[in-house]
Amino acid sequence: MKMSVLDRILLLITGLLAAYQIVVGIDKMGNLPIIAYTIAFGALLIAGLLLIILGFDVLDSPIVVIVSTIIPLCIATGLIWQHVALLRTPYILFALTGFAVVVLTRLTPMRNKLPVITLAVVHGIAGMTIFLLPILTSAQAKTPPLFSLVGVGGALIGIGGLLLSFLKTGKPILSRENLLKVLPGLLLLMTICFIIGFMYG
Amino acid sequence: MKVIVRKIRLYIPLIKTLQTGLLLATGIAGYLSSQTPVQIPTLIAMSISLFLAIGGSTVMNMWYDHDIDSKMKRTHKRPAASGELSRREVFTVGMFISVLGMAWAFTLTPFYGLIVFAGWFFDVVVYTLWLKRITCWSIVWGGISGAMPILAGRVLATGHIDLIGILLAASILFWIPTHTLTFSIKYREDYSAAGVPTFPSTYGDAVAHAVIAISTILAAVSIGWAGVLIGLSAGYLRLLAVLTVGLLLLAFATFRVHSERANFGLFRYASVYMLSAMIILAIQAF
Numbered sequence: 001m002k003m004s005v006l007d008r009i010l011l012l013i014t015g016l017l018a019a020y021q022i023v024v025g026i027d028k029m030g031n032l033p034i035i036a037y038t039i040a041f042g043a044l045l046i047a048g049l050l051l052i053i054l055g056f057d058v059l060d061s062p063i064v065v066i067v068s069t070i071i072p073l074c075i076a077t078g079l080i081w082q083h084v085a086l087l088r089t090p091y092i093l094f095a096l097t098g099f100a101v102v103v104l105t106r107l108t109p110m111r112n113k114l115p116v117i118t119l120a121v122v123h124g125i126a127g128m129t130i131f132l133l134p135i136l137t138s139a140q141a142k143t144p145p146l147f148s149l150v151g152v153g154g155a156l157i158g159i160g161g162l163l164l165s166f167l168k169t170g171k172p173i174l175s176r177e178n179l180l181k182v183l184p185g186l187l188l189l190m191t192i193c194f195i196i197g198f199m200y201g
Numbered sequence: 202m203k204v205i206v207r208k209i210r211l212y213i214p215l216i217k218t219l220q221t222g223l224l225l226a227t228g229i230a231g232y233l234s235s236q237t238p239v240q241i242p243t244l245i246a247m248s249i250s251l252f253l254a255i256g257g258s259t260v261m262n263m264w265y266d267h268d269i270d271s272k273m274k275r276t277h278k279r280p281a282a283s284g285e286l287s288r289r290e291v292f293t294v295g296m297f298i299s300v301l302g303m304a305w306a307f308t309l310t311p312f313y314g315l316i317v318f319a320g321w322f323f324d325v326v327v328y329t330l331w332l333k334r335i336t337c338w339s340i341v342w343g344g345i346s347g348a349m350p351i352l353a354g355r356v357l358a359t360g361h362i363d364l365i366g367i368l369l370a371a372s373i374l375f376w377i378p379t380h381t382l383t384f385s386i387k388y389r390e391d392y393s394a395a396g397v398p399t400f401p402s403t404y405g406d407a408v409a410h411a412v413i414a415i416s417t418i419l420a421a422v423s424i425g426w427a428g429v430l431i432g433l434s435a436g437y438l439r440l441l442a443v444l445t446v447g448l449l450l451l452a453f454a455t456f457r458v459h460s461e462r463a464n465f466g467l468f469r470y471a472s473v474y475m476l477s478a479m480i481i482l483a484i485q486a487f
Contacts, residue, residue, distance in 0.1 A: 022443060023436035034439075042443030049447065053469040054462060 001180050003055045010184035015048035017191045025198050029082065036078035037198075043070045044191065056180050062106060065168050068161045069102045069122060072154070075194070076129035079150070083137055091129075098122035119165050123158065130154025134197060143201050150197030156190035211280040215263045215291065216256040223476060224255050224350045230479035231354025231369055234431050239487075246309055247357055251350055253302025254317045258324045258346075260295030264288060265329050273391035299325075306353070313357040320349025337398040344377035368427035369482075375420035376475055379452065382409050383468035387461070410456045413467070417452035421445040424478055437481050448474045 018041040026037045047067055050058050058064070073095045080091040102122055105115040134150035137143040160183065166173050228251045232244060263270070263281040270282035280286040299321055307314030323346035332339035348370035355366040378400075385392055385399035386409060392399050400409040428441050451467040 019440055022440045023434075027436055038439050038443060042439075042446065045443060046447040046450075049470065049473060050466060053473070054466050057462065058466070 001056050001177060003051070007184040008052050010188045011048045011052050014184070014188045014191045015045050015052075017188075017195055018042075018045040018048065021191075021195055021198070025195060029078075032081045033078040036074040036081070040071045040074035040078070041194075043067050043074075044187070048187065051184075056183075059164070059168075059180075062168075065106055065119065065165050066103055068164050069099060069119070069126075072123060072126035072130060072157050072161055073099055075150075075154070075157070076126040076133075079130060079133050083133060083142070094125065098125070116166075116171065120162075123161050123165060127154060127158030127161065131158060134201065146200035147197050149193045150201060153190045153193030153197060156186055156193065160186045160190065211286055212260070212294065214279055215260045215281060215286075215295075217259050219472075221252065221255045221259060223472065223479075224347060225252050226476060226479045226483075227369075227373055228350035228354035230482040231351035231356075231366070232358045233354075233483040234365065234369065234427075234485070235355060235358035236431070236485065237358050243309065243357070246305065247313075247354060250302050250305035250309065251317065251353065253298050254306060254321050255302075255350065257295055257297075257299025257302050258321045260291060260298060261325045262329050264291040264295050265325075266333075267291075269334075269395040269397060272395040273388070274394075275388055275391050310357060310360070312360070313353055316349055316353040316356055320346050320353065323349070334397060337400045337403045340378060340381050340400070343381065344374040347377050348373040365427050365430050368423045368430070372420050372423035372427060372478075373475075375416045375423060376471065378416040379413050379420065379448075379471045380468065380475075382413050383455070383464050383471070385409075386464050387468065406459055410459065414452045414456045417448055417471075421449060428482070431482065431485065433481065433485055437485060441478060441481055444474050444477050 021041045022038055022045070026034050026041075029037070077091055077095045080087050084091075098118075099122070101118050105118050131151045131154040134143065134154070135148045138145050138148040138151075163172075163174050163179050164183075167176060167179060172179075225248060229244070229248060232247055233239065263279060267279075267281040267288060270276035270279050276282055281288065281291045303314060303318050303321060306317040323342050328339050328343045328346060332342060351373055352362070352366050352370040355369060356362060359366070382400050386401050386406065389399070389401055393402060400412060425438075425441060425445060428438055433441065448467075448470060451463070451470050455463045455467050
């Protein structure tokens with residue numbers, strides 16, 4: 001499917017916003033959140049640039065599943081580190097292990113359902129973390145109300161990531177054509193939610 | 202009036218606006234990287250002189266390479282190759298623009314003018330007239346020439362050549378193989394038809410991809426080191442690091458998987474990377 005000019009513009013704005021977030025948006029955080037968010041928004045920036053350069057065909061690459069796992073895992077790790085001190089070490093272990101297992105199950109030919117199950121579990125936990133944590137902390141007045149927008153971004157990335165990943169595994173929830181129609185807008189909306197959310201978080 | 206407009210339309214492709222624009226951006230970034238108070242008149246004069254010198258050298262390339270260009274699908278419609286513009290006219294205009302640009306550069310400061318002249322000389326005389334048709338190693342001299350605008354911009358601001366200037370120039374020098382080798386892989390049949398030796402045709406794709414990977418690493422190290430010495434903020438260093446990781450991953454992807462798509466992706470990304478890096482270096486001045 002050919003990429004329209006509007007799609008390219010939306011992806012360019014997404015890339016620029018991700019670049020802004022890397023430069024300015026995470027400046028006053030601790031070292032680990034800075035690293036985690038830099039990786040997440042960096043992956044988003046590079047993915048946006050590659051989509052603009054190579055078109056939607058780049059989504060056929062096996063790396064897409066890995067990239068679509070990096071972004072939520074890193075954001076979730078950063079959030080846990082900032083807001084749930086008790087879970088810092090276990091969550092980092094989960095993120096590293098989850099990522100390693102996703103990569104392994106992607107690179108090793110398997111006929112069973114392990115790759116899909118692994119992906120669903122890792123994406124599910126990371127997605128729920130990003131979705132629930134900001135909303136809960138905002139509800140408890142530990143963070144400003146607008147921080148809950150990070151949760152909205154988390155819901156969007158969860159949806160986008162799962163749709164992409166299941167498309168890649170050959171079990172599409174949404175047809176390729178329909179997914180590509182909404183993907184640039186979804187990525188932009190998600191990035192805007194993250195930026196505004198982190199700005200007030 | 203119509204004649205003038207037509208001529209301008211014919212000369213625009215001869216200047217290779219994207220390439221000239223990118224090299225001009227490196228010159229501006231070199232100037233702004235000094236973080237001395239920005240003199241707007243000097244910056245404008247530098248930009249115009251550099252644009253004329255770079256544009257002039259590109260027109261001279263077109264003048265000399267009209268026979269090569271006419272044999273390549275990609276370039277055979279260029280006005281100098283197709284005969285829409287006479288060789289004599291292209292030479293005259295190319296030399297006029299070049300001399301104007303370099304003379305202007307010398308009036309700004311002789312040292313700056315000398316570096317601009319060196320860039321023109323390496324590109325037109327050493328690369329185009331002498332080595333391009335003889336050896337694939339000519340790209341080294343093309344690279345040195347391409348590195349001169351950023352060095353010239355820095356020298357104009359600081360008055361001397363320093364480590365940062367050398368590193369910035371090195372980053373362009375090492376970036377150019379990433380750009381030109383991916384290009385020569387993509388258009389290998391064109392270059393072969395024109396009898397121009399390239400790395401892929403001389404040493405094979407594997408060596409060309411290895412050179413791309415190594416030069417990409419060296420370019421990344423040079424620009425990163427320069428960024429640290431310039432005193433880029435942590436945020437801009439992070440952004441530069443992210444963009445560099447993207448470039449390195451693509452370079453290694455093309456090294457491992459010799460696909461047309463990966464090669465094209467690297468070619469385009471390398472240009473985006475360099476432009477972004479220049480904006481990052483320049484933006485710090487404000």
